[in-house]
Amino acid sequence: MGQFPAGSRMNQESLWHFDGDSGTQIRKLTPKRPQSDKAGLADIFPYYAGFSFEWAKGQLRLEGFDENAVVLDPWNGSGTTTLAARVNDLKSVGVDLNPIANIVAYLRLQDADHMEPCAAPTARSARASQHEPLLAWFSSRTAGRFRQWSRSLSKQPHSTSSLGYVALFRVTRSLTKGFEGSNPTWVRRASNSEDVVDVASRDLDDLIVQEQRHVKDRVSEESHPGCPASIIRASSACLPMAEESVDFILSSPPYLTRIDYAVAYSRELAILGVDISKDRSLRSSLMGTTLIRRRRDVIRQEGYGPKASQLVENISKHDSKASSGYYLKQAKQYLDDLTLSFDELTRVSKRHALMTLVVQDSYYKEVPIRLAEICVEEAERRGWSFIDWDQAEVTRLLTQVNTAARAYPKGKVAETVVTLRRKRS
Ligand SMILES: C[S@@+](CC[C@H](N)C(=O)[O-])C[C@H]1O[C@@H](n2cnc3c(N)ncnc32)[C@H](O)[C@@H]1O
Structure with missing residues (x-):
């Protein structure tokens, strides 16, 4: 598993809590979604999820937000966060670039009547x-x-x-x-x-x-009347939201795993009339896409923090074919999107807002991609303070389904829940 930034704590105790009713220690809910999960209408459409509905509900209750609080999920997927916010009577905004995700997220919020x-x-x-x-x-x-x-x-x-x-x-x-x-x-x-x-x-x-x-x-x-939620088709790198309008960000960003989710939903996109084999715009706009955008679309000029820069260097120095070419470009494109998104998340967050992210590490060949650490560092560079983390080992990796990827030795991979708070000044 990855090390965490100096000053953090391996928060084992916080994985457990004392249940007053049964008088025992029980494991806190983890973000992992059980396979046959139906809670929060997770069964109506198999959209890949960053976390379970029950866990999201629990996270939203931890802070005791007031009735005016606004929750944002900038990678809302099929809307676990927006539904959990509705159930907890909190206003929410769910942003995603994939129209399939937005339709499912919207439906989960509807009143069947x-x-x-x-x-x-x-x-x-x-x-x-x-x-x-x-x-x-x-x-x-x-x-x-x-x-x-x-x-x-x-x-x-x-x-x-x-x-x-x-x-x-x-x-x-x-x-x-x-x-x-x-x-x-x-x-x-x-x-x-x-x-x-x-x-x-x-x-x-x-x-x-x-x-x-x-x-x-x-x-x-499972109808849940409650606070309004907006489902918006937009990019996390360009949020159509006012400055300092969000109290809590709860999300799971796309990972750097070379998995093409537009291809995964190509049949549903075809129902909407989108042919991803001809129209590359959706595929190329998604974070983590395996398509390389034209150079003039790359807008990030400043560098990244040391951890992201180190990753870029490790990939560029790898001696396998295309590491210093295609794979380097793909990783930089991802990091550009991620860091632009952190700029936006910071812009729309109130001073003292909270942000909880579920982040999975991965590997490029045998090079570890410690994405959780990169996210924490990039947030800290933008004025967030790291406050807490929990880690669980990931047992089945989608990238390991690829036999070529199995050729390189890899260690264990962690899914980490990190929580940060935006500084007051
Ligand atoms: C890990 S999934 C989030 C899953 C979600 N939290 C849930 O539990 O259902 C990441 C989502 O990010 C979306 N995405 C990718 N690039 C994006 C971007 N630039 N802006 C907004 N959403 C994006 C993908 O379409 C995908 O739905």
């Missing part, structure tokens, strides 16, 4: 246009029918369309299971016309109507 499952669109005979992105997995009639559904949902009020889209995502996932490999973030495309999934329009309609009902039932089981 205000959403109506949509009936099947009336036009039945549907053939997809030749540019239809869903043709990567579906026959022309099935892709065309999905497109009719998607168009008709886009005209509905937001709560109804989010229900419909999540139903479309669920049906798409279940029909295309066979295209998923051992690496959950890699999705194969159909190799020939025999390989595509073909479902008659009427059967597809039944599946979608059924899924809308199921999701609506789940939302009504």
